[in-house]
Amino acid sequence: MDQAHQFLPMCREDMERLGWDALDILLVSGDAYVDHPSFGAALLGRWLEAHGFRVGIVAQPRWTDASDIARMGRPKLFAGASAGSLDSMLAHYTAFRKKRHDDAYTPGGRHGARPNRACIVYTGLIRQAFPGLPVVLGGIEASLRRATHYDFWSDGLRRSTLLDSKADLLVYGMAERQVLEIARRIQSGEPLTGIPGTAFATSEPFNTNEPYVTLPSHEAIEADPKRLMDATVQLETQVHDGMTWATQACGKRTVVFAPPAAPLNTEELDRLYALPFQRQSHPSYKEPIPAAAMIQFSVTTHRGCGGGCSFCSLALHQGRRIQSRSAASIEREITELTRHPDWSGSISDVGGPTANMWGARCASAVCKRPSCLTPKICPHFNADQKALLSLLRRLREIPGVAHLRVASGIRHDLALTDDAYARGLIAEFTGGQLKLAPEHCCDSVLRLMRKPAFDAFEQFLTVFERESRHAGKEQYVIPYLVSAFPGCTDHDMRALAEWLRKRGWKPQQVQCFIPTPGTVATAMFYAAIDPKGHPIFVPRTDADRLRQHGILMEQKGPKGQK
Numbered sequence: 001m002d003q004a005h006q007f008l009p010m011c012r013e014d015m016e017r018l019g020w021d022a023l024d025i026l027l028v029s030g031d032a033y034v035d036h037p038s039f040g041a042a043l044l045g046r047w048l049e050a051h052g053f054r055v056g057i058v059a060q061p062r063w064t065d066a067s068d069i070a071r072m073g074r075p076k077l078f079a080g081a082s083a084g085s086l087d088s089m090l091a092h093y094t095a096f097r098k099k100r101h102d103d104a105y106t107p108g109g110r111h112g113a114r115p116n117r118a119c120i121v122y123t124g125l126i127r128q129a130f131p132g133l134p135v136v137l138g139g140i141e142a143s144l145r146r147a148t149h150y151d152f153w154s155d156g157l158r159r160s161t162l163l164d165s166k167a168d169l170l171v172y173g174m175a176e177r178q179v180l181e182i183a184r185r186i187q188s189g190e191p192l193t194g195i196p197g198t199a200f201a202t203s204e205p206f207n208t209n210e211p212y213v214t215l216p217s218h219e220a221i222e223a224d225p226k227r228l229m230d231a232t233v234q235l236e237t238q239v240h241d242g243m244t245w246a247t248q249a250c251g252k253r254t255v256v257f258a259p260p261a262a263p264l265n266t267e268e269l270d271r272l273y274a275l276p277f278q279r280q281s282h283p284s285y286k287e288p289i290p291a292a293a294m295i296q297f298s299v300t301t302h303r304g305c306g307g308g309c310s311f312c313s314l315a316l317h318q319g320r321r322i323q324s325r326s327a328a329s330i331e332r333e334i335t336e337l338t339r340h341p342d343w344s345g346s347i348s349d350v351g352g353p354t355a356n357m358w359g360a361r362c363a364s365a366v367c368k369r370p371s372c373l374t375p376k377i378c379p380h381f382n383a384d385q386k387a388l389l390s391l392l393r394r395l396r397e398i399p400g401v402a403h404l405r406v407a408s409g410i411r412h413d414l415a416l417t418d419d420a421y422a423r424g425l426i427a428e429f430t431g432g433q434l435k436l437a438p439e440h441c442c443d444s445v446l447r448l449m450r451k452p453a454f455d456a457f458e459q460f461l462t463v464f465e466r467e468s469r470h471a472g473k474e475q476y477v478i479p480y481l482v483s484a485f486p487g488c489t490d491h492d493m494r495a496l497a498e499w500l501r502k503r504g505w506k507p508q509q510v511q512c513f514i515p516t517p518g519t520v521a522t523a524m525f526y527a528a529i530d531p532k533g534h535p536i537f538v539p540r541t542d543a544d545r546l547r548q549h550g551i552l553m554e555q556k557g558p559k560g561q562k
Helices: 012-018 040-050 088-092 118-129 139-144 161-165 176-188 218-223 226-241 266-273 290-295 314-318 327-337 385-396 419-428 443-449 454-470 490-503 520-527 542-553
Strands: 025-029 055-059 078-082 135-138 149-151 156-158 169-171 198-202 212-214 245-250 253-257 298-300 349-351 433-439 476-483 509-512
Touching (some): 078 118, 078 176, 118 135, 118 139, 135 139, 135 176, 139 161, 149 520, 156 218, 161 198, 169 176, 218 245, 226 520, 266 327, 327 385, 433 443, 433 454, 443 520, 454 476, 490 542
Parallel strands (some): 212 245, 298 349, 433 476, 476 509
Antiparallel strands (some): 169 198, 198 253
16 A cells, blocks of 8 residues: 555645545644644544544645645635644744744754744635635644733733634634534534534624633733733633633623533543554655654553643643543554554653553542642542553563653652552663653742642652662653742742752753743733732743743753662
8 A cells, every 4th residue: 555545635646545536624733744643633633534534634834825725625624723732932932032943843853834823824824725614723722822811922911812813613622522523513504603622702792501600801801910810710610620611702702612522531532542543754754753753652541630730731731630541442552553664662651641640530520629639639539550550561561562661751749659659660661761840849839830849759759769779770860840930039949959959960951931821820920929819929021030040050960860
């Protein structure tokens, strides 16, 4: 079989090889096309294909004209537009608003293959190519910019990207259920409003008999920055409770957010990850795509994160409740990987947003906590670490698997709840380095981050050193640290620098805080308050941020800790 025949089509020739005269759905993405379940266009494309739809992908189209968008012809149902795996502004600019020089989701790692504010640009191109065709926004950029938000790169408020793009509908969260329902409704001529997990704009009064909340309007937030915190917390609550509608006025228009879509259950996730992903870049590419090489033989075990960190978009996008695949599904996937033509014997990662949350469940149906793990691990949060360790050991014994590693970040506080899991992870599934995210050492800052108290990290370091020594392995913890977080003072940064100095560590992974749209931490940055409305210090200017960042980067010593 022609290799291109095994991929979703990207051009008219691909369609002809498949015997297609027209697409049903066109997906436009800011990422290159890698047929791997970690790439959104491939994931949704395969899902739609499995449900009988003809799907094509236009990846990283030129935005000077609409010719790339139009090359496969007008689709029958709709076009979906996504910036890709990252918000396009985050993909382009650093924490100090400097242009990045590379892009891991582009052939050759080159920068500049997607436009700024890609959702808006791609919608305009689709409108130009196919007037009147329904356009649906999705992906992380659309999801986190669905309401009024602070935009760090312009240092101001922006209204919903649905309004700025003039798309017909915006999908938020993981989109499998939404895209199928959108396709079904367009086929049957039904209206697109009210689909769970979507937002639409209207100039008519919004009426529903269902519970709903009214977010502060765009104009109210412009008048009082503190109202951004109100809106952000309300949207976060809507995502977690899964029941409530929300509305937000902007001028003469109102954006209506239907309740979140129900997450896929275990059986549905198993079917999704069993689809015929090639785990390779499309053969039309002549240069390697860095992100494809990094994740080619990684395995996703679950979605969602119960951590609820105030700066992280994962829980907002994937949900706080964990959705796990079955052990049998994961075993089947790895067995298939051992037959891949590029297979070299190693599984680079087994995990998810947080690797040690596979199989975790919340025993409460009414819990409103924004985090399952802070300030303390919730008694309703059941994460069976022994079952996870058993799964890892079974996967390692699959014929053809020589090495299996856990490279996704783990929650060290959760790992400490089970000595057997911690010992097994360190001795058997750590490949010399284990990445952890303490983020800071000052508990006042950690509380604002919704991270565990620092003594949990120090306890885990003790366990890590002991178990590595017992296993006869020279291993290092690589800590992720954040500078210039809202509420963090220079005194706090010096305290962290002093802790590092005493341990002889030179930090390798330090990120100056970037206020990404839609998170609670970004509302803290913009409004200079905590979620309860109390004033906090914010290192807001570039001078403040550079100074705090420099306090850590001046450290001397080894890069990691044995």
